[in-house]
Amino acid sequence: MISLKLFVFALFAAVVIAEEKPVAEILSENTNVNPDGYNFDFKTSDGVSRQEEGSLITVDEKQGIAIKGSYSYLTPEGEEYQVTFTADDKGYKPTIRVLPVQQ
Template sequence: MSSKLFLFGLLCVVLAAAQEPKERAEILTEKAFVRANGYDFEFKTSDGVSRKEQANLITVGDHQGIGVSGSYSYTAPDGQQYEVNFTADDKGFRPEIRVVPQNPQ
């Protein structure tokens, strides 16, 4: 039994080593602004990832918190580009996910 476990572990190591190393993404654009009642930021990277977010203080009953809304997009390993628009506040995290249509070539 232990030789099977060893062979399985060795196979996992070989498969992991065979994976192509990913290039390190670089930040192409970046903006950030902190306000007394929240923040805003956005960035884009060389690997196609982008994110934009806005946050504001909110009051719910006797408690203060922060409400956040924004979006991010990325290309998944399957080659599809995904875009996620979201809101996160006292009602929870509410994402809306969309697959960006590919342009036929």
């Protein structure tokens, strides 16, 4: 019984001590959708950004969507990860870059 009380107390203490992260705000956002495809982009106050566009493609007799875009985010250590990608009938192909910590 003592270990259960200790566990509950430790859990309560961890919740109280834990830092509350601020909610990210949208700094910019654009979206366009049309019969041939779409595109969008956004940026948030916590360093996340994304840009993507999709267009209809025909492969053999089947229709699908080809997508290309990029996104980036900051790690808790301050590194910025940038991912550029394409996704189509040949698969998903990402390229990842890690930028150094900003001083």
